[in-house]
Amino acid sequence: MPADPDRATGALYRTVAADLREAITAGRYGEAGRLPAEGALAERYGVSRGTVRQALALLRADGLVTSRRGTRRVVLGTARVQSFSELLSFTHWARSMGEEPGGRLESLVRRPADATECELLRLEPGTEVYVTLRLRTLSGTPVMVERTVYPPRVGEIVAELPADAVSHTEPLREHGILFTDADHTIDVVAANTEDARLLGCRRGSPLLREKRRTTDPTGTPVEWSQDRYLPGTVAFSIHNSLASSALSRHARDGD
Amino acid sequence: MPADPDRATGALYRTVAADLREAITAGRYGEAGRLPAEGALAERYGVSRGTVRQALALLRADGLVTSRRGTRRVVLGTARVQSFSELLSFTHWARSMGEEPGGRLESLVRRPADATECELLRLEPGTEVYVTLRLRTLSGTPVMVERTVYPPRVGEIVAELPADAVSHTEPLREHGILFTDADHTIDVVAANTEDARLLGCRRGSPLLREKRRTTDPTGTPVEWSQDRYLPGTVAFSIHNSLASSALSRHARDGD
DNA sequence: CGCCGAAAGTTGGCTGGCCAACTTGGCCCG
DNA sequence: CGGGCCAAGTTGGCCAGCCAACTTTCGGCG
Numbered sequence: 001m002p003a004d005p006d007r008a009t010g011a012l013y014r015t016v017a018a019d020l021r022e023a024i025t026a027g028r029y030g031e032a033g034r035l036p037a038e039g040a041l042a043e044r045y046g047v048s049r050g051t052v053r054q055a056l057a058l059l060r061a062d063g064l065v066t067s068r069r070g071t072r073r074v075v076l077g078t079a080r081v082q083s084f085s086e087l088l089s090f091t092h093w094a095r096s097m098g099e100e101p102g103g104r105l106e107s108l109v110r111r112p113a114d115a116t117e118c119e120l121l122r123l124e125p126g127t128e129v130y131v132t133l134r135l136r137t138l139s140g141t142p143v144m145v146e147r148t149v150y151p152p153r154v155g156e157i158v159a160e161l162p163a164d165a166v167s168h169t170e171p172l173r174e175h176g177i178l179f180t181d182a183d184h185t186i187d188v189v190a191a192n193t194e195d196a197r198l199l200g201c202r203r204g205s206p207l208l209r210e211k212r213r214t215t216d217p218t219g220t221p222v223e224w225s226q227d228r229y230l231p232g233t234v235a236f237s238i239h240n241s242l243a244s245s246a247l248s249r250h251a252r253d254g255d
Numbered sequence: 256m257p258a259d260p261d262r263a264t265g266a267l268y269r270t271v272a273a274d275l276r277e278a279i280t281a282g283r284y285g286e287a288g289r290l291p292a293e294g295a296l297a298e299r300y301g302v303s304r305g306t307v308r309q310a311l312a313l314l315r316a317d318g319l320v321t322s323r324r325g326t327r328r329v330v331l332g333t334a335r336v337q338s339f340s341e342l343l344s345f346t347h348w349a350r351s352m353g354e355e356p357g358g359r360l361e362s363l364v365r366r367p368a369d370a371t372e373c374e375l376l377r378l379e380p381g382t383e384v385y386v387t388l389r390l391r392t393l394s395g396t397p398v399m400v401e402r403t404v405y406p407p408r409v410g411e412i413v414a415e416l417p418a419d420a421v422s423h424t425e426p427l428r429e430h431g432i433l434f435t436d437a438d439h440t441i442d443v444v445a446a447n448t449e450d451a452r453l454l455g456c457r458r459g460s461p462l463l464r465e466k467r468r469t470t471d472p473t474g475t476p477v478e479w480s481q482d483r484y485l486p487g488t489v490a491f492s493i494h495n496s497l498a499s500s501a502l503s504r505h506a507r508d509g510d
Numbered sequence: 511c512g513c514c515g516a517a518a519g520t521t522g523g524c525t526g527g528c529c530a531a532c533t534t535g536g537c538c539c540g
Numbered sequence: 541c542g543g544g545c546c547a548a549g550t551t552g553g554c555c556a557g558c559c560a561a562c563t564t565t566c567g568g569c570g
Binding site: 038053069070 | 519520521
Binding site: 011012013047048049051054068069070071072 | 564
């Protein structure tokens with residue numbers, strides 16, 4: 001597990017970004033302080049100004065610094081930045097918080113995909129999919145119910161995993177299934193009978209629902225999941241800006 | 256209201272991005288189709304490859320296209336993209352959906368900021384803040400309760416607005432208060448007595464809560480707001496990717 | 511002393527070019 | 541006919557430079 005996602009590749013601009021991020025988080029430029037000019041940073045790191053700008057674009061997107069023409073960049077916050085995989089994988093996320101993640105497979109069935117599943121996973125009508133139902137725990141206490149639909153190529157691998165496997169995404173990655181893009185939708189839903197039984201809450205009590213569709217680098221969907229969290233266990237947090245926004249709000253249009 | 260946020264500035268790369276976005280949304284490259292090579296696009300638009308890459312980076316961040324070294328970009332989805340202001344402003348958002356937004360000011364008080372407000376708005380202890388409570392409606396039906404804390408500079412302007420003003424952000428912009436960055440946190444909360452009365456639901460029934468802190472280009476906080484939505488009226492949707500992530504999930508740490 | 515304008519400093523935007531890393535498809539050979 | 545190798549195509553990354561737009565500062569002038 002790389003300590004710093006920015007340093008994952010050998011790219012220069014990621015190294016610079018990682019260094020600046022570390023400096024900002026350590027408060028070395030102060031809250032609401034000013035960053036050195038791009039040119040100065042370029043000289044310090046021995047790279048071109050373009051490379052520095054690439055690095056700063058990363059920090060900008062994470063909401064660590066502002067950017068305005070005419071004046072130096074201002075430090076916005078000493079942000080908690082989390083990697084893509086921490087968002088995608090319950091296991092990664094839990095571990096990054098120092099909690100002990102757990103997972104119990106309640107059921108795994110193979111059945112023909114319905115219409116919406118075919119649409120979302122981009123499959124031919126009638127293709128068989130693998131559907132898992134898992135109860136996820138943090139340090140032993142149940143916090144989330146996860147219902148995931150996998151296309152055959154992925155499902156075949158999942159089906160081979162032991163029932164008490166904590167992480168599914170890690171073994172999948174080792175089998176060459178890559179997760180690179182995800183669309184998330186967050187809303188509130190009432191617990192059904194099954195949710196209530198697994199999570200130990202009352203039927204109809206509110207749950208925070210995250211719907212997620214994940215694709216690999218070729219754009220092929222690899223996962224379609226509905227996670228339902230007990231209230232008070234998680235919150236989702238987003239930064240967006242005029243410069244680059246990744247979030248949208250929209251009307252609910254019935255599952 | 257600009258039809259396309261990408262064309263807001265006269266920047267070339269935004270124009271290119273807007274054109275490509277339009278083409279993708281119109282399905283001109285097909286679902287899961289391939290985009291022309293960067294070089295080809297550069298020639299078509301008469302710009303350098305660097306500019307095309309800037310444009311494609313925008314689409315990449317929105318999850319419209321993938322990008323992988325060695326092969327052409329693949330169209331991921333025909334995404335519903337929303338601008339920063341649609342996320343920030345209930346009014347903009349509602350109008351973009353063709354709904355009629357409404358707002359009724361329930362109360363506006365001026366009082367000393369408490370400790371957390373000072374922290375969040377970066378104010379000296381004891382500074383007076385303006386606190387508004389508004390009921391927001393879509394086509395007449397209540398959907399959201401909005402509690403916003405403004406620092407003096409901003410609150411003074413808000414206090415002058417008529418009680419039935421639909422939008423607050425628009426007049427603020429005209430007074431030179433700019434919104435450029437926002438941090439959002441989304442979770443579930445139970446309706447208190449006031450929420451229940453305003454929204455017409457039962458006390459204790461679940462609401463989708465969005466906490467938001469907005470800053471201007473200098474990094475100065477201009478707004479701190481808690482919005483509570485009736486379930487079923489909104490969902491939040493996010494795209495993130497290995498290439499650039501803007502979302503994080505974290506444990507709830509009690510208001 | 512205060513206001514205004516000029517100059518310096520800084521970021522946004524764009525160009526053109528170069529090489530490396532990677533994917534794909536086709537060709538050649540066994 | 542199949543497998544492996546090679547070349548072409550494509551994106552990632554980096555550089556050096558230029559100008560425009562904007563902010564801030566500072567000095568001169570009223």
